[in-house]
Amino acid sequence: MITAARLPGHWAAFAAGFLLLVAAPARAAELRDADSIAQEYIAAAITSNLALQGQRLETERAQAALAAARARFLPEIALQARYTRADGGRSIDFPVGALLNPAYQTLNELLVAQGLPPRFTALPDVSIPFQREREQDTRITLRQPLYQPAIPASVRGQRELLRGSHAAEQALAAQLRRDVYLAYLNWLKARRAHSLLENSRELLDENLRVNQSLLRNGRITEDQVLRAQTEQLAVVQQIREAQNGIEQARSYVNFLLNRPLDTPLEDARDGIAAAPLSAPADLRQASDRRPELQQLDALAAAADAQRQAARAALQPSLSLGIDAGTQGESWHVGPGYNFAAASLVFNWKFFDGGANRAEADRAGLAARQARLRQQALTQQIGLEMQQARDQLAASTDSLAVAETRAAAAAAALRIAQRKRDAGSISQVEFLDARSAQTAAELSLIVTRFELLQRRVELQYAMGELSGTAAVAQGSAGNE
DSSP: OOOGGGOHHHHHHHHHHHHHHHSOOGGGGGSOOHHHHHHHHHHHHHHHOHHHHHHHHHHHHHHHHHHHHHHTTSOEEEEEEEEEEOOOOOEEEEOHHHHHHHHHHHHHHHHHHTTOOOOOOOOOOEEEESSOSEEEEEEEEEEEEEEOTHHHHHHHHHHHHHHHHHHHHHHHHHHHHHHHHHHHHHHHHHHHHHHHHHHHHHHHHHHHHHHHHHHHTTSSOHHHHHHHHHHHHHHHHHHHHHHHHHHHHHHHHHHHTTSOTTOOOOOOOSOOOOOOOOOOOOHHHHHHHOHHHHHHHHHHHHHHHHHHHHHHTTSOEEEEEEEEEEEESSOOOSTTTEEEEEEEEEEOOOOOTTHHHHHHHHHHHHHHHHHHHHHHHHHHHHHHHHHHHHHHHHHHHHHHHHHHHHHHHHHHHHHHHHHHHHTOSOHHHHHHHHHHHHHHHHHHHHHHHHHHHHHHHHHHHTTTTSTTOOOOOOOOSOO
16 A cells, blocks of 8 residues: 555645635635625616516506596596487478368358458478487586495505505515525525535546556555545536536526526625624514515405495495587587586485395405415414524524534544655545545535525515515625
8 A cells, every 4th residue: 555655746736736625715805795796686686577577567557546446536527529410210290281271271261252362371281300400419528426435445445455566566576585695695605515626626636647647557456546536426426516506596596687597697705794683573573574464464455445345336326417518400609509407416226136245245255365364374474484593593503513513524634634644544544534524614615505595584584575674694605
């Protein structure tokens, strides 16, 4: 067995490569922290995300519906003009000539017999048509509801729907903030793991080359070469998985930002900041800040308003109507043509077959359903908060364990290196120590980023990502 003491040149190169593995990159000081970069990505996503844009359009649609409901309080003024040409149609015939002409003829004959001239002329029959041959009707109409209880109920319903739409937009924005931050942390985690594995592969490539050279010279046995080759292939597989993770995380971040999936992302400075979370909120405080609950509350209130509107349709209503304009066979203005009319219209629907009552019952059931969903969501939020707190506590403990394990692995590697230099340890044992140190460093990277992700998830569960709330502060990486 060839010991490390007999290969000072190769092991010196191996140790130099290992120092590159554990040393912090010099360019880290030029990078920004992860939180500031993530905040920029979040701001871009809030502006460009397609799902959020669609929800904003839904909010605008609700605003337009509310404006339409409010407009029913105002008078409706319209100009109406009609011109008619008619031919034929129904008429009433009065046989005036047939009734009076025989009498007039007899009287005329009596007058003639007396030597007097006849005084009575024959009369034609009279026909009165129901439709004029030409007619115009031009008027300005005003309709003003004076008492219609369905109008304010409808306005209240649309106002609550608008509030629910705003809450849905805030809920989607909070989810988007969380998803962008978590996706960016996943990308950073995959990059750190990929960088560590790349450095490890360089060392293993050099180790395999040295072992193959020693095997050709008959200095070692073939099993050591196979062991070195196995270590190299395992790291290559891990690098491929880490590269896939980088590509997937980058694509997801760009998808959330609505830009080409291959757009490069900005790297962040290494290190993890110990930014404290705000005081943990109780369930009531978290419920007040979660827009999902506000959305369901608005939907329940809107259903109540719809039920009131359905009931109000059976109540009496009063409205005012005013018409003013001109009528006749031609367009003229003045006496004999102008007209004006004012009306008070009272309406009371006594029976509609039960349609409005059924509509009110349907709206009442929708309100009950929304409140049941609100109760279920409140319990779910409490469960999310508890789970997020437990996971954050577990990640905090895991970070301490991972740091201790990494420090122990680094110390074991230093001891193994001294034993190797003294010739009291085999190359295989030294590789085992190096593999353990690499695994410990990978575990520390994963644990650090998972800690930040758990913090973001807890903030989301507590409702701190809604509205203008900021996401978790701090950055992650290798210290």
